[in-house]
Amino acid sequence: MKNHTVCYLGNNFSLQAGESVLEGLLRQGIDIPHSCRSGVCQSCLMRASNGNIPERAQRAIKETLKRQGYFLSCVCYPESDLEIVSSEELRTRAEIAELYRLSNTVLLVRLLPQTTFDYFPGQFLSLIREDGLTRSYSIASQTSEPFLELHIRKIANGEMSSWLFEQARVGDKVYIQGPAGSCFYLPGRPQQPLVLAGTGTGLAPLYAIARDALSQKHKADIWLFHGAVTQDGLYLVEELESLSRDYANFNYYPSVLEAGADADLQVGSIDQVLLATLPKPIGWRAFVCGSPDIVDILKKKLFIAGVSMKDIYADAFLPSQNNRSS
Ligand SMILES: Cc1cc2nc3c(=O)[nH]c(=O)nc-3n(C[C@H](O)[C@H](O)[C@H](O)COP(=O)(O)OP(=O)(O)OC[C@H]3O[C@@H](n4cnc5c(N)ncnc54)[C@H](O)[C@@H]3O)c2cc1C
Ligand code: FES
DSSP states (O other): OOOOEEEETTEEEEOOTTOOHHHHHHHTTOOOOOSSSSSSSOTTEEEEEESOOOGGGGTTSOHHHHHTTEEEGGGOOOSSOEEEEOOGGGEEEEEEEEEEESSSSEEEEEEEESSOOOOOTTOEEEEEOTTOOEEEEEOOSOTTSSSEEEEEEOOTTOHHHHIIIIIOOTTOEEEEEEEEOSOSOOOSOTTSOEEEEEEGGGHHHHHHHHHHHHHTTOOSOEEEEEEESSGGGOOSHHHHHHHHHHOTTEEEEEEESSOOTTOOOEESOHHHHHHHHOSOOTTOEEEEEESHHHHHHHHHHHHHHTOOGGGEEEEEOOOOOOOTTO
16 A cells, blocks of 8 residues: 655655554654644644545534645545645634632633634633643633633643643733534523533533523523532632522532531532432433543433433543653
């Protein structure tokens, strides 16, 4: 079988058998922004100016991008030679406008994009540092707010999260790209109850979706389950309690795996707490976000309990497979 060639910005690069466009370019020293390497985060978007793009490389991207020849380079295994250009035109400049600790392990980052950035609350974007380091983060803000809000969990030795926690300053410039993902509220079925569940910073998209649904006058009950290992891991507690006082149809259920002596909290894994509270969510719509293991468990258990697969919207926070620091 012939090895195909990728022509990138006028230079030819030969791909080895079974190698994706991203792998081939990285192997030959070309630094392409990327993160998950599994077709989820969309940070590795490139555009083909000539050649056939395999269907799989465009499956997850929106129709307007498809038609312009964009594709995900990490899952693109060309069946012919390809001429490609970068997707830098999809990036927007943004400034860090606020950095604030929501808890010991979660940092709120507010960004001011320099041009219009259209999104649905709960979608995710690629955050790109000046040097090209790229990671995905869910958008916790509402479109009526002038900033984009992200909730960043501190990861030991994590490149992006450590930079944001320790070095980034208000006024620093970054790039953003996106948005992507289908985890957001669509109006049209206001009588369908909603269940939202996630652990850690999985709360970011859920907080956005819940507030969006309430502002769009969702009529049925909305249940938000947020889980953490200990009480320390819960954040935005007052804001969520205040929402549940303001809206009779909004219910907030924080839970922990290990409770302190004086904590008045539900104890148990988030799936146990959810199904003990809502044993039969038949016909409901569900949003699950955060750690990939927990997202998987929640999807399976919600399906078994009666939520149709087409009504389950999920974003698993896959860790980056970016090997810059190794
Ligand atoms: C669609 C999507 C949405 C996301 N949304 C958010 C969000 O809203 N908030 C948020 O905080 N994160 C989110 N993430 C995860 C985020 O993109 C980064 O992976 C995370 O911030 C770690 O990046 P880092 O550069 O700090 O660590 P890295 O330098 O990438 O990783 C350092 C080390 O830590 C390990 N590691 C990475 N993540 C974890 C983890 N969660 N648990 C244990 N070990 C880990 C890595 O394998 C590596 O060994 C999302 C991911 C995706 C795909
Ligand atoms: S989709 Fe390609 S690196 Fe994430």
